[in-house]
Amino acid sequence: MEIERKFLVDELPGDLTGFPCRIIEQGYLNTDPVVRIRRDNDKFELTYKSKGLMVREEYNLPLTKDAYEHLLEKIDGHLIQKRRYMIPYADSLTIELDIFEGRLAPLMLAEVEFPDEDAAASFAPPKWFGDDVTFSGRYHNSTLSRL
Numbered sequence: 001m002e003i004e005r006k007f008l009v010d011e012l013p014g015d016l017t018g019f020p021c022r023i024i025e026q027g028y029l030n031t032d033p034v035v036r037i038r039r040d041n042d043k044f045e046l047t048y049k050s051k052g053l054m055v056r057e058e059y060n061l062p063l064t065k066d067a068y069e070h071l072l073e074k075i076d077g078h079l080i081q082k083r084r085y086m087i088p089y090a091d092s093l094t095i096e097l098d099i100f101e102g103r104l105a106p107l108m109l110a111e112v113e114f115p116d117e118d119a120a121a122s123f124a125p126p127k128w129f130g131d132d133v134t135f136s137g138r139y140h141n142s143t144l145s146r147l
Contacts, residue, residue, distance in 0.1 A: 002049070002058040002113065003120050006139055008130035009097065009108035013087070016097070022084045024098075027075030031142040037063065037071045044068040049142075053135045054120060077145035078103060089126070091119075104144055109133075 026038040034049035044065055050057035063071070072079070081102045087095040093112055100107040110129055114120040125132070133139040 002056050003054060003115070003117055004111050004113045005054060005120055005123060005125075005132065005134040007110045007125055007132050007134075008139075009110050009128065010130045011128055012108070013097075013126070013128040016085050016087075020086045022086070024084055025079055025081045026141065026145075027072060027079045028077055028142050028145050029071065029074060031076070031146070034140075034142045036142070037068055037075070039068060046071070053137065055117065075145075078147070080104065080141055080145055093123075095126075100144075104147070107144075109139060 024040050029035040036047045044063040046061045048059045082098045082100045085097040089095050096111045098109045
């Protein structure tokens with residue numbers, strides 16, 4: 001189960017060089033239901049996500065690099081490329097700051113995953129977060145891949 005909230009980011013919180021950064025590219029084999037392939041640094045995986053906005057089922061399966069590259073030729077829409085910064089936050093939370101590259105630049109989104117729905121509902125975002133887009137399917141990566 002994935003419980004997360006998502007926010008637009010208009011301005012970076014400062015120098016990001018002190019935070020871990022992951023280089024991610026992902027494509028979608030299907031968007032309803034969501035079936036995604038992803039390269040996350042040197043890790044490759046296939047993901048299934050159920051319908052939903054703040055709460056969704058998510059299953060990840062490992063892929064080899066060869067399997068990933070084979071499936072990459074079969075994606076619908078555009079390949080998404082982004083840098084993800086992992087920023088520690090209060091109450092043992094982590095902000096995943098995605099800075100999109102290529103055709104989706106200069107889009108920036110921040111996601112925060114929660115242990116339960118109550119924690120998600122009571123979350124007070126930092127001042128550098130913009131609009132809450134959790135309940136807008138427009139900012140799902142599967143939707144962005146089709147723009």
